[in-house]
Structures are given as structure tokens and as C-alpha cells.
Amino acid sequence: MQAFEAVNHYFDQAAVLLDLSDNMRTLMITPDRELRVEVAIEMDSGQIGNFIGYRVQHDNARGPFKGGLRFHPHVDQDEARSLASLMTWKTAVVNLPFGGGKGGMNCDPNKLSRGELERVTRKFVQQIHDFIGPDKDIPAPDVGTDAQVMAWVMNEYSKYHGFQPACVTGKPVEYHGSEGREAATGYGVMIVAREILKRLGKEIRGTTFAIQGYGNVGSNTARYLAEAGGVITAISDAYGAVVNPRGLDIKALDAHVAIDRKVVGFPGGEPATNEQLLTQPVDVLIPAALGGVFDAETAKQVRAHLIIEAANSPTWPEADEVFRTREIPVVPDILVNAGGVIVSYFEWVQNQQHFRWPLDRIQREEETTMVESFNKIYELATRKGIPLRTAAFMIGISRVGRARVLGGI
Numbered sequence: 001m002q003a004f005e006a007v008n009h010y011f012d013q014a015a016v017l018l019d020l021s022d023n024m025r026t027l028m029i030t031p032d033r034e035l036r037v038e039v040a041i042e043m044d045s046g047q048i049g050n051f052i053g054y055r056v057q058h059d060n061a062r063g064p065f066k067g068g069l070r071f072h073p074h075v076d077q078d079e080a081r082s083l084a085s086l087m088t089w090k091t092a093v094v095n096l097p098f099g100g101g102k103g104g105m106n107c108d109p110n111k112l113s114r115g116e117l118e119r120v121t122r123k124f125v126q127q128i129h130d131f132i133g134p135d136k137d138i139p140a141p142d143v144g145t146d147a148q149v150m151a152w153v154m155n156e157y158s159k160y161h162g163f164q165p166a167c168v169t170g171k172p173v174e175y176h177g178s179e180g181r182e183a184a185t186g187y188g189v190m191i192v193a194r195e196i197l198k199r200l201g202k203e204i205r206g207t208t209f210a211i212q213g214y215g216n217v218g219s220n221t222a223r224y225l226a227e228a229g230g231v232i233t234a235i236s237d238a239y240g241a242v243v244n245p246r247g248l249d250i251k252a253l254d255a256h257v258a259i260d261r262k263v264v265g266f267p268g269g270e271p272a273t274n275e276q277l278l279t280q281p282v283d284v285l286i287p288a289a290l291g292g293v294f295d296a297e298t299a300k301q302v303r304a305h306l307i308i309e310a311a312n313s314p315t316w317p318e319a320d321e322v323f324r325t326r327e328i329p330v331v332p333d334i335l336v337n338a339g340g341v342i343v344s345y346f347e348w349v350q351n352q353q354h355f356r357w358p359l360d361r362i363q364r365e366e367e368t369t370m371v372e373s374f375n376k377i378y379e380l381a382t383r384k385g386i387p388l389r390t391a392a393f394m395i396g397i398s399r400v401g402r403a404r405v406l407g408g409i
């Protein structure tokens with residue numbers, strides 16, 4: 001099964017319960033537009049570097065297309081399509097006035113110099129600038145891109161279209177970005193963890209967590225959970241894992257990662273493999289890296305009692321089925337990691353109004369949006385006796401469907 005098929009599988013589980021017609025189904029799952037562009041630059045060596053960039057614009061019934069740009073060697077058309085579709089349901093589930101899009105480039109940013117990274121980013125924007133913009137399609141950071149890359153996107157876009165800071169979100173605070181955007185996804189993950197644990201009669205304090213991934217999302221999630229009294233016993237990144245059953249000292253780990261750029265070698269824990277991370281005997285397992293982490297086999301070996309999907313698409317449908325049979329609740333990606341796009345929305349609003357919000361307002365409004373969305377999903381799932389993912393998709397699909405019908409097909 002491919003990534004886009006997997007998203008559509010989840011879509012269909014909800015569509016059946018919503019009694020969606022076949023034609024409406026086709027209308028809603030088919031992307032509006034797909035761009036595939038050549039991004040050729042001069043490498044530092046003087047050679048030509050050839051890369052392929054993608055931007056999939058999935059649905060804009062509820063507002064401009066919105067979603068990140070991923071720079072990673074796995075990026076291809078199918079992955080961009082699946083992630084664009086997820087963005088449509090994500091923005092709808094947290095009720096932002098946006099549609100869904102996603103893009104990226106097939107490259108390994110770790111192997112590019114800073115100059116090469118800047119050149120591929122600017123060239124990519126040159127190739128797609130007519131199709132993006134504040135009221136059309138608004139990119140943002142994702143795996144392999146960050147605030148600096150977004151600054152280059154804005155700067156390059158402005159050469160063609162004038163000063164338009166709202167053309168991209170996730171920019172540096174000093175360059176038209178928003179307070180709280182960088183840590184927004186991790187902050188939202190913590191809020192969702194708090195809310196689901198509350199419903200299960202527990203709290204973050206004293207609960208044990210294993211986190212797969214220590215990039216922007218994983219590291220901020222760990223920090224917020226630790227601040228709330230959570231015990232993070234295992235963390236991994238692309239190179240391996242560290243485990244400490246008494247809880248890792250997150251501040252000390254951050255100091256170690258700032259120097260070594262990886263968690264392995266951290267003296268406050270024992271080294272472990274990525275596979276061992278997924279089978280830790282913890283209360284909560286949080287995938288916060290790439291997609292496709294859980295297949296049927298890994299799902300059988302998981303020993304956590306709750307999964308909180310901070311990454312996009314970490315669970316293949318067959319694994320989802322295993323978790324369901326094993327009665328391990330899965331809180332779905334389209335809710336859990338929506339904090340990023342929620343604060344992207346606040347950044348876009350601030351840019352449009354040329355007005356700045358302080359951090360406490362950002363966090364308060366993000367929290368309200370996350371809690372309201374969580375409650376709606378949880379209550380629907382409980383009332384109908386369905387998984388949280390199916391409930392989330394039902395809410396997202398209903399909102400997009402309604403906008404499609406009201407606007408006229």
C-alpha cells in the first residue's frame with residue numbers, strides 16, 4: 001500500500017459512516033492540482049545539482065491551500081499527495097479557514113551546504129511562485145526545512161510579487177514570523193496528551209513516555225511534557241535511542257544535542273536501537289518523526305497503552321487494525337500535530353493585519369483550539385463507539401463537504 005492509498009483508506013472508513021456518495025468521494029479525495037518541477041542549481045563543486053520539487057494542492061473549498069514543504073530523500077509525488085490530503089482534513093478538523101496542500105523536494109538537506117540549500121529553495125520558489133501566495137497556497141516548514149528556509153521563500157517570492165509576508169508561515173520571529181510558531185506543534189502535542197490522559201483518569205505528571213524523533217516536534221514535545229511532570233524514559237533520532245527508566249533529564253539532553261547533533265552518546269541514559277524504542281514498556285508512545293513507522297508486526301510488539309501521533313501518517317492501516325484489536329487508543333495525527341498549522345494561521349493573520357500578538361495570546365488561543373477540537377472528536381468517538389481517527393475524519397470530511405456544496409461544485 002502506498003501513502004496516499006493509506007490516507008484514502010482512513011477517509012473511506014469515515015465516508016461510509018457519513019453515507020457519502022461515490023461521486024462526492026472522488027471529488028473530495030482527488031487533488032485539485034499537482035505541480036512537479038525541475039530544480040537545478042550550481043553546487044559548490046561547480047557541478048550541476050538536479051532535484052525534483054513537488055507541490056500538491058489538494059482542496060481549497062474552505063480557504064487557500066495550506067501545508068508544509070518537506071526536504072527529504074523520500075519525497076515523491078505520492079508522499080506529497082498523501083500529506084496534502086492529510087492537511088485538508090487537518091485544517092478542517094481544527095476549523096481553520098484553509099484547505100490542504102503539501103510540497104517538497106527530493107534532496108538530503110544534511111548533505112547540502114548552506115549556500116546550496118538557499119539556492120535550491122530560491123530556485124524552487126522561482127518554479128512555483130505563480131501558484132502560491134497569501135490567498136492561494138501558503139507553504140510552511142516540515143521535515144528538513146525550518147524558519148531560515150521560510151525566510152528565503154518569502155524573500156524570493158517578494159522579488160516577483162512585492163512585499164507579501166503572508167505568502168509563507170513558520171518564518172523567523174525577526175523576519176515577519178510569529179512568536180510561538182517554532183514550538184507550536186510540540187505545545188499542541190502536550191495539550192492533546194493532557195486532555196486524553198484526563199479522559200482516561202490520569203495526568204501527565206508521573207506518566208511515562210517514549211518519543212520517536214528529536215527534531216522540532218519531538219524535542220519541543222519532550223520539553224513541554226517534562227515541564228508538566230511527565231517522565232520521558234526513551235527518546236530516539238535517526239542515529240539511535242537513549243533510555244533511562246527513571247526519566248531522561250531533558251534540559252541536559254538538549255545541551256548534549258546542541259553540541260553532538262544526536263541523542264546517542266548522552267551520558268544520562270543507556271544507548272538503545274530505534275526498534276527498542278518502539279517496544280518500550282511505557283504508558284504513552286509518541287511517534288514524532290517520519291511516516292510509516294507502524295506496520296502490523298511492529299504494532300503487535302508495542303507495549304505502550306496509548307499512541308499519540310505527533311508525526312504525519314506514522315500508522316499503516318493494518319497496524320491501526322492491530323491497535324484497535326489490542327484496544328490501544330490511537331490519537332490521530334490530523335489532531336495531534338495541528339498546533340503547527342494553527343499557529344501558522346495566527347502568523348498569517350498577524351501578517352495580513354501588520355499587527356503582532358504576544359506569546360501568551362498565541363499559546364492561549366492555540367490551547368483553546370486544540371482543546372475544543374479534541375473534545376469534539378472524543379465525544380463523537382465515544383457516542384458512536386468508533387476510533388478517534390474515524391471521528392476526526394468524519395468531522396473534517398463533513399466540514400469540507402459542506403463548503404464544497406455551499407460554494408457549488
Ligand code: GLU
Binds near residue numbers: 068138142143341
Ligand atoms: N508541516 C506542518 C504540518 O504538517 C505545518 C503546516 C503549516 O503550518 O502549514 O502540519
